[in-house]
Amino acid sequence: MKKIAIIGAGISGLFFANLLEKDKSFAYKIFEKKNSLDLNNGYGIQLSVNSINFLNKVGFHKINSSDVYFPKKVNFFDAKKSKKICDVDLSQFNNQSNRYTTLKRSKLIKFLLENIPKEKLIFNSDLIDIKDQDKLSLLFRDKENEEFDYLVAADGVYSRTKQILFKKEGLPKYFNSIAIRGNIHNFENLDISIYLGENFHFVIYPINQNKEFNFISIVRKELIENEISSKNLFNDNTFINNLLNQISNKSNINLTERVKEIKCFPIFVSKKIQIPNSKNIFLTGDAFYSFSPSFAQGASQSIEAANELFNDLKNNSSKYNEARIFKTKQINNRSLINHFAFHLSSPLNIFFRNILLKYLTKNKSFLEKYLGKIYNS
Numbered sequence: 001m002k003k004i005a006i007i008g009a010g011i012s013g014l015f016f017a018n019l020l021e022k023d024k025s026f027a028y029k030i031f032e033k034k035n036s037l038d039l040n041n042g043y044g045i046q047l048s049v050n051s052i053n054f055l056n057k058v059g060f061h062k063i064n065s066s067d068v069y070f071p072k073k074v075n076f077f078d079a080k081k082s083k084k085i086c087d088v089d090l091s092q093f094n095n096q097s098n099r100y101t102t103l104k105r106s107k108l109i110k111f112l113l114e115n116i117p118k119e120k121l122i123f124n125s126d127l128i129d130i131k132d133q134d135k136l137s138l139l140f141r142d143k144e145n146e147e148f149d150y151l152v153a154a155d156g157v158y159s160r161t162k163q164i165l166f167k168k169e170g171l172p173k174y175f176n177s178i179a180i181r182g183n184i185h186n187f188e189n190l191d192i193s194i195y196l197g198e199n200f201h202f203v204i205y206p207i208n209q210n211k212e213f214n215f216i217s218i219v220r221k222e223l224i225e226n227e228i229s230s231k232n233l234f235n236d237n238t239f240i241n242n243l244l245n246q247i248s249n250k251s252n253i254n255l256t257e258r259v260k261e262i263k264c265f266p267i268f269v270s271k272k273i274q275i276p277n278s279k280n281i282f283l284t285g286d287a288f289y290s291f292s293p294s295f296a297q298g299a300s301q302s303i304e305a306a307n308e309l310f311n312d313l314k315n316n317s318s319k320y321n322e323a324r325i326f327k328t329k330q331i332n333n334r335s336l337i338n339h340f341a342f343h344l345s346s347p348l349n350i351f352f353r354n355i356l357l358k359y360l361t362k363n364k365s366f367l368e369k370y371l372g373k374i375y376n377s
Ligand SMILES: Cc1cc2nc3c(=O)[nH]c(=O)nc-3n(C[C@H](O)[C@H](O)[C@H](O)COP(=O)(O)OP(=O)(O)OC[C@H]3O[C@@H](n4cnc5c(N)ncnc54)[C@H](O)[C@@H]3O)c2cc1C
Pocket: 007, 008, 009, 010, 011, 012, 013, 031, 032, 033, 034, 044, 045, 046, 047, 125, 126, 127, 154, 155, 156, 157, 158, 159, 160, 161, 179, 216, 267, 284, 285, 286, 287, 293, 296, 297, 298, 299, 300, 301, 302
């Protein structure tokens, strides 16, 4: 039986392992750098129907119904006045068994872990080197070499595998933006609310049936090299509070009072799509390509990619990379368009953007091309 090494126990690696566990055609091990996975954090994740479809095949529909939420609409607001601009009906992309879903990221990880035998997940595994001989020989820090037939790199945006394969070119780049994450209790709107401001936007959505909401804001911010690499800056309460104050003052919601458990981090994205030379090494999820987060497709694409890769290995075909490149370009274009349109600052541009948004969000043919193509592929 062929042996697969999965690097990284994030959404992509764990979902890929679920597919292997169900099928039993391959032996596998997951190597995770951390010493445990956080199964308690309250931050949210949005999953569109394209990924729910695949998750349901490994039993996601059985997840406790109070732990998930099914938003029906995305409402767009002007952040300054909290005035509604328009909305998109998300339910038009749902079908009977697959619905747009929001939940805590930790609940998704917990679900994905349930079907994986403990001995197949090896913590404290930091990949240092790969030797591509007859088989792939993997070297982990403080561990013995181990040989595998395939390597699936699911080690996220800062992928060590990519750095080993592509050196400096494998590193992601700073996207001139910072993310602020937090939780809100009892928000008034039960769907997804996107507030558009000058050089920032924030999104609030329910993550379960218990009136818990996720808050995520993307704020444009140029930083110098030292600031980007300084972990202290993003843990510094004064820096975080100033940033939240800045957007709170430009919006009609008192964010400084309402957002709790705030975390802040710089956003990194991939420089370009890179395909390993070895035909037995594959990149998936954020390691394949990290998008800017304004299209909320990172996790869904991680799941979709893992599914495509599994089919490719099982059927011994080689369509994975080509299909991924095509899809990645589609998502990346949409993410960049959203990021640009959400953050306009000149009043005239905002005026015309809002007119266009009102028109496009009701235009069936546009919605089918922009969202349907991605959600129902
Ligand atoms: C602010 C923000 C908001 C987002 N919101 C959404 C959203 O609403 N919807 C959505 O679909 N997506 C969203 N995303 C994107 C989404 O979170 C990611 O695309 C997704 O988590 C990627 O999954 P992954 O499995 O590829 O990587 P990850 O989930 O990052 O997992 C990678 C794993 O690999 C491990 N690892 C790292 N290095 C090594 C190593 N050397 N050896 C072993 N293990 C290693 C890590 O510890 C981690 O466990 C958001 C992203 C950001 C930044």
